Amino acid sequence: xxxDIRISRTSNAAKVAAVLGxxxxxxxxxxxxxxxRADLRLMGEIFLYLALASLWNLLAGYxxxxxxxxxxxxxxxxxxxxxxxxxxxxxxLVAIALAGLLGALISIPVAALIFRLRGAYFAIGTWVxxxxxxxxxxxxxxxxxGSGTSLPTDIVRSMADGRSAREALxxxxxxxxxxxxxxxxxxxxxxxxxxxxxxxxxxxxASASLGIDIWRTKxxxxxxxxxxxxxxxxxxxxxxxxxxxxxxFSVNDWTAxxxxxxxxxxxxxxxxxxxxxxxxxxxxxTLADLGTIYLMxxxxxxxxxxxxxxxxxxxxxxxxxxxxxxxxxxxxxxSKDS
Amino acid sequence: xxDPILKLNGLDAFYGDFQALYGVELSVHEGEVLAIIGANGxxxxxxxxxxxxxxxxxxxxxSYRGQQIGNARPDVVAQMGLAMVPEGRQLFPSLSVExxxxxxxxxxxxxxxxxxxxxxxxxxxxxxxAQASTSLSGGQQQMVAIGRALMxxxxxxxxxxxxxxxxxxxxxxxxxxxxxxxGGGMSAVIVExxxxxxxxxxxxxxxxxxxxxxxEGRSDTVSRDEIARAYFGVE
Amino acid sequence: xxxxxxxVQGTLLGGLYALFAAGLSLIFGVMRLVNIAHGDLIVLxxxxxxxxxxxLGVHPLVALIVVVPAMAGIxxxxxxxxxxxxxxxxxxxPLLVTFGLSVxxxxxxxxxxxxxxxxxxxxxxxxxxxxxxxxxxxxxxxLTFAIxxxxxxxxxxxxxxxxxxxxxxxxxxxxxxAQLMGLNKRHVFGLAMALALAxxxxxxxxxxxRTSFDPSVGGGRLIFGFEAVIxxxxxxxxxxxxxxxxxxxxxxxxxxxxxxxxLLAGHIAFLVILAVRPNGLFPRISA
Numbered sequence: 112x113x114x115d116i117r118i119s120r121t122s123n124a125a126k127v128a129a130v131l132g133x134x135x136x137x138x139x140x141x142x143x144x145x146x147x148r149a150d151l152r153l154m155g156e157i158f159l160y161l162a163l164a165s166l167w168n169l170l171a172g173y174x175x176x177x178x179x180x181x182x183x184x185x186x187x188x189x190x191x192x193x194x195x196x197x198x199x200x201x202x203x204l205v206a207i208a209l210a211g212l213l214g215a216l217i218s219i220p221v222a223a224l225i226f227r228l229r230g231a232y233f234a235i236g237t238w239v240x241x242x243x244x245x246x247x248x249x250x251x252x253x254x255x256x257g258s259g260t261s262l263p264t265d266i267v268r269s270m271a272d273g274r275s276a277r278e279a280l281x282x283x284x285x286x287x288x289x290x291x292x293x294x295x296x297x298x299x300x301x302x303x304x305x306x307x308x309x310x311x312x313x314x315x316x317a318s319a320s321l322g323i324d325i326w327r328t329k330x331x332x333x334x335x336x337x338x339x340x341x342x343x344x345x346x347x348x349x350x351x352x353x354x355x356x357x358x359x360f361s362v363n364d365w366t367a368x369x370x371x372x373x374x375x376x377x378x379x380x381x382x383x384x385x386x387x388x389x390x391x392x393x394x395x396x397t398l399a400d401l402g403t404i405y406l407m408x409x410x411x412x413x414x415x416x417x418x419x420x421x422x423x424x425x426x427x428x429x430x431x432x433x434x435x436x437x438x439x440x441x442x443x444x445x446s447k448d449s
Numbered sequence: 450x451x452d453p454i455l456k457l458n459g460l461d462a463f464y465g466d467f468q469a470l471y472g473v474e475l476s477v478h479e480g481e482v483l484a485i486i487g488a489n490g491x492x493x494x495x496x497x498x499x500x501x502x503x504x505x506x507x508x509x510x511x512s513y514r515g516q517q518i519g520n521a522r523p524d525v526v527a528q529m530g531l532a533m534v535p536e537g538r539q540l541f542p543s544l545s546v547e548x549x550x551x552x553x554x555x556x557x558x559x560x561x562x563x564x565x566x567x568x569x570x571x572x573x574x575x576x577x578x579a580q581a582s583t584s585l586s587g588g589q590q591q592m593v594a595i596g597r598a599l600m601x602x603x604x605x606x607x608x609x610x611x612x613x614x615x616x617x618x619x620x621x622x623x624x625x626x627x628x629x630x631x632g633g634g635m636s637a638v639i640v641e642x643x644x645x646x647x648x649x650x651x652x653x654x655x656x657x658x659x660x661x662x663x664x665e666g667r668s669d670t671v672s673r674d675e676i677a678r679a680y681f682g683v684e
Numbered sequence: 685x686x687x688x689x690x691x692v693q694g695t696l697l698g699g700l701y702a703l704f705a706a707g708l709s710l711i712f713g714v715m716r717l718v719n720i721a722h723g724d725l726i727v728l729x730x731x732x733x734x735x736x737x738x739x740l741g742v743h744p745l746v747a748l749i750v751v752v753p754a755m756a757g758i759x760x761x762x763x764x765x766x767x768x769x770x771x772x773x774x775x776x777x778p779l780l781v782t783f784g785l786s787v788x789x790x791x792x793x794x795x796x797x798x799x800x801x802x803x804x805x806x807x808x809x810x811x812x813x814x815x816x817x818x819x820x821x822x823x824x825x826x827l828t829f830a831i832x833x834x835x836x837x838x839x840x841x842x843x844x845x846x847x848x849x850x851x852x853x854x855x856x857x858x859x860x861x862a863q864l865m866g867l868n869k870r871h872v873f874g875l876a877m878a879l880a881l882a883x884x885x886x887x888x889x890x891x892x893x894r895t896s897f898d899p900s901v902g903g904g905r906l907i908f909g910f911e912a913v914i915x916x917x918x919x920x921x922x923x924x925x926x927x928x929x930x931x932x933x934x935x936x937x938x939x940x941x942x943x944x945x946x947l948l949a950g951h952i953a954f955l956v957i958l959a960v961r962p963n964g965l966f967p968r969i970s971a
Binding site: 406 | 717718720766769770775776777778779780781783784785786787788790791792794795903906907910911914944947948951952954955958959962
């Protein structure tokens with residue numbers, strides 16, 4: 112009996128997860144037919160946070176760019192949606208896509224400036240940029256200046272007929288965004304660029320000496336992430352129907368919570384943000400009445416996780432059970448000839 | 450025979466998962482100069498870093514004057530009277546020559562060594578006392594490193610490859626100064642790649658080869674053949 | 685004249701920003717740590733000052749006697765209990781832990797003091813002014829600037845003329861070898877943080893006298909301190925003073941043109957410097 116060695120990219124667990132995942136997605140797509148209004152809104156919110164978390168994770172966990180300023184693009188995307196629909200008369204869906212493109216474009220000069228900083232100084236630099244965005248938009252009186260503005264009802268009505276149709280559409284957009292982002296991140300990491308990213312994350316000096324262009328790779332990731340974040344931002348404010356500089360560029364809402372999700376779920380893994388989002392919303396639904404106490408608990412949990420279990424919940428599970436649901440690595444398997 | 454001042458009892462040392470030392474047994478006697486030779490990567494520096502506490506080991510694997518120090522903190526070990534002249538000098542770039550010496554004296558033990566005596570030993574350092582330590586030549590930096598270790602009045606001083614990267618003339622001068630340094634009851638461990646120099650100043654010698662002790666002998670009687678075999682691990 | 689006045693006011697404001705920045709600069713210099721909670725700690729000091737003035741009925745500047753040691757103690761414990769465990773090659777742990785700390789401090793202050801803006805009452809000091817030619821300079825801003833200069837001079841003296849400063853520099857250069865010199869690096873880092881928070885305490889009290897504050901303003905103070913450090917150049921305390929002045933002047937000049945442009949003008953000045961001199965004006969270490 113001879114044995115051959117096979118290199119495979121997947122595993123039994125991943126295959127099972129894929130089937131289960133497909134089932135879950137189908138159920139989720141059908142949600143407007145079985146879920147109530149409030150639940151639908153909550154799920155939409157969950158999907159949007161999942162998208163934000165996956166994007167931040169790609170940026171920080173894989174490209175090593177720890178940004179505490181992604182709220183700049185969330186707010187930018189939101190404002191672009193409002194501006195393009197109100198002033199350019201574009202249909203909301205087109206405006207959303209365009210907001211993403213514009214977000215990516217504006218991230219280029221931003222990156223050119225802040226990439227001059229390193230490490231934690233880079234992080235604070237991204238925060239400064241977000242502040243600049245906030246201050247600039249607060250000056251635009253056509254969009255409500257410091258107090259903000261609402262999305263006109265006729266634009267809202269143009270999206271679909273009837274309230275429940277509109278809410279279903281909102282929901283599907285959110286679900287779609289989450290699916291697209293997670294899939295895009297997965298495909299990116301499976302590709303050659305993704306391999307380069309993982310190498311950079313693991314050892315920047317070594318990867319540079321192997322010819323991987325660190326700067327260009329990080330720049331590419333930053334621009335793509337920012338563009339997608341802008342799209343998510345547009346969707347967020349499409350749901351909220353109202354925008355203001357403080358809400359659009361809130362550090363707490365769009366960065367602090369996202370960071371907690373990623374850290375607790377497991378940074379540098381695709382599964383991590385999914386788990387983290389679930390944990391975050393569980394905590395929120397049970398503790399939110401406690402207001403500030405809830406936030407303090409969140410902060411404390413994040414600190415404890417970072418100090419004691421820096422790999423997060425998923426990192427712990429993965430390490431313990433050698434599990435990978437999104438197949439990224441290469442496995443050596445035996446295949447026997449009969 | 451009085452107890453050795455320093456004893457390694459089956460010392461194992463790891464860098465993560467990689468094992469660098471395997472059950473090293475070694476002793477240093479009070480007042481003697483001990484040479485440790487071996488090729489690059491044999492584990493010599495690892496051994497010194499273990500002794501000085503920079504690498505954590507099992508407590509019982511290293512004993513100093515009868516006390517188990519295998520897992521002691523480096524600053525505690527320094528306080529007990531062990532000093533090291535590190536590989537590559539490793540002076541503090543933000544400190545001047547004199548400040549490097551003064552910080553060596555932070556461990557305030559009784560003894561003859563002080564700033565004046567170090568300057569008497571290495572007069573060139575007094576000339577350059579206010580200069581940035583990194584602006585000195587290699588040989589002068591080595592003098593600062595040695596002076597810095599002496600300032601704590603150690604009972605045991607360890608020299609890690611002090612001839613590395615220095616011109617032969619300088620090496621000769623430093624080794625000439627060694628007896629004056631070490632005399633007066635101080636014990637010394639000299640880690641060297643230059644076997645001739647090491648044997649010339651020491652009374653006993655150990656050879657390390659791939660993390661294990663491959664030879665122990667007296668410096669004046671050990672043969673070149675024995676050393677070659679132990680050094681390269683040839684049977 | 686307005687412009688000259690703005691220049692002078694901005695310079696004096698820069699003293700306060702330099703105080704925000706000094707602690708940040710010190711910690712980065714000694715242990716390469718950037719504390720995202722730094723701004724919130726300034727605000728914490730302001731609140732501690734408030735409570736002290738209310739409880740003991742003393743002038744805010746007298747409250748320094750209580751708040752400075754208190755913050756120093758907090759700094760030492762914080763460093764040894766939490767922050768020391770984040771130090772290492774990875775930048776994520778210190779960043780994320782201090783971020784978590786920021787959230788905790790902000791919300792703890794919200795719980796304890798509510799979101800209402802507060803201000804400390806320094807009495808006559810707040811309105812007193814000195815005439816300098818055609819200009820009228822507030823005593824408080826002058827005092828703040830003088831304190832900033834004194835603090836920075838004191839820190840420089842500590843760093844370059846004392847054994848503690850030697851210990852800081854040596855540990856920052858080479859942690860391993862510093863330990864061979866009998867330095868307990870955990871203790872050294874603790875002392876560094878204690879010193880940084882003592883400076884932060886001074887900054888917080890002066891902030892609390894000058895303007896009203898609430899639990900959410902920490903982030904803004906961190907950004908000002910950070911901008912002052914980057915403009916001035918890393919690792920240079922006097923440079924940080926210059927950076928603070930440039931930031932202050934940019935802000936006040938911007939405000940003179942249009943009151944709503946104050947913050948933006950400061951950020952733009954920062955971005956311009958970042959674009960043309962990424963290492964700052966007088967850098968000593970690179971990030």
